[in-house]
Each structure stands twice: as structure tokens, then as C-alpha cells.
Amino acid sequence: MEIRTQLEESSARIVLAGRFEFSSHRSFREATEQILGRSAVEQLDVDLGAVSYLDSSALGMLLMLRDKAQSAGCVLRLASCSNAVKQVLDVANFQKLFTMV
Template sequence: MSITRNIDRQKGIVTITIEGRFDFSEHRPFRDAYRDVPPSGMRFLVDLSGTTYLDSSALGMLLLLREHAGTESDRVTIRGCTDDVLRILKIANFDRLFTLA
């Protein structure tokens, strides 16, 4: 499992890429990927194209990112979901809280 971050200050986008399992063991690396970035003027993109599994703690971590970024649904975009991951996000009604691309 790895979490990487890329900040494009010109576009105002922080991309957080998650590879492998996204579960509680990734709480600290995920939080560290965004907590030092001031949310004003920035949008966050979570790339789950390499994510093979996520659990309820991962859903909670995404909610913490949303709280950090601001509650508007366009502040955090989740992209690249596999069918299984997308199904979990929709069951949890995350399509109402985030932009799913």
C-alpha cells in the first residue's frame, strides 16, 4: 500500500493517489497527505484507480478530508474507482457528498 501526493499550485489541485488496500493502517499517511495544505483556494482529487479494497475506516478518512477541504461537494473529487469500490461508495451515499468521476 502506498499513498502519494502531488500539489499543482497553479491549478489549485492536490492529488492523493492510493495504491492497494485503503484501510485503517493508512490513516496517518492519508491524513499527512492533506493536513499541511491550507484548504482555501485548493481542491482535492483522490485517485483510487489503483485501490483494490476499502473498508469503513477508509470511508471515515474520506469524510475527514471533506471536513478539511470544505463541505461543498466539488471541493473533493474521487476518481478511478473500480466497480466494487464505486458500489461501496454509492451504498454509503458518497455520491451525494463527493464528486465521483
């Protein structure tokens, strides 16, 4: 999976592309910890528009990120979900846990 980060004044965006699965755990954790370590970041968007596949471990990573973001006082949103990704998130009831834009 490819991960790009974009930082602005008080917001950040993580753009994911490819297969979001267990093998992405380390790079995803490093990218998110780096962003959440910045005290100025108040909002974090995870852009899933170019994700072709996500598995249950990816769902777990998003849940852990949600908890870490809340602890850091950061608003977390899932953005640009493709139809395939949206279907998986809907089955997992993520619309109740995340703001989706």
C-alpha cells in the same frame, strides 16, 4: 497502502494504491494535511483507481477529509474509482456527499 501526491498550481491529486484501511490512517492524514496546508490549493482529487479494498475506516477518513477540505475552501473530488470501490461508495451513498469524476 501506497500514497503519492501531485501538486500543480491550484490543484492537487492524491493517488492511493492497495488496501485503504485503518492501518493507512496516519499516512493518509499526513498527506492530506500537507496538501490542505497549502493555501494555493483550490481543488483536491483523491484518485482511487488503484485501490483494491476499502473498509469503513477508509470511508470515515474520506468524510473527515471532506470536512477539512470544506473548511479550507477546497473542492474535493473522488476520481477514477474502480468498480469494486464504486460499489462500496454507492452502498454508503457517497455519491450524495462527493463529486465523483
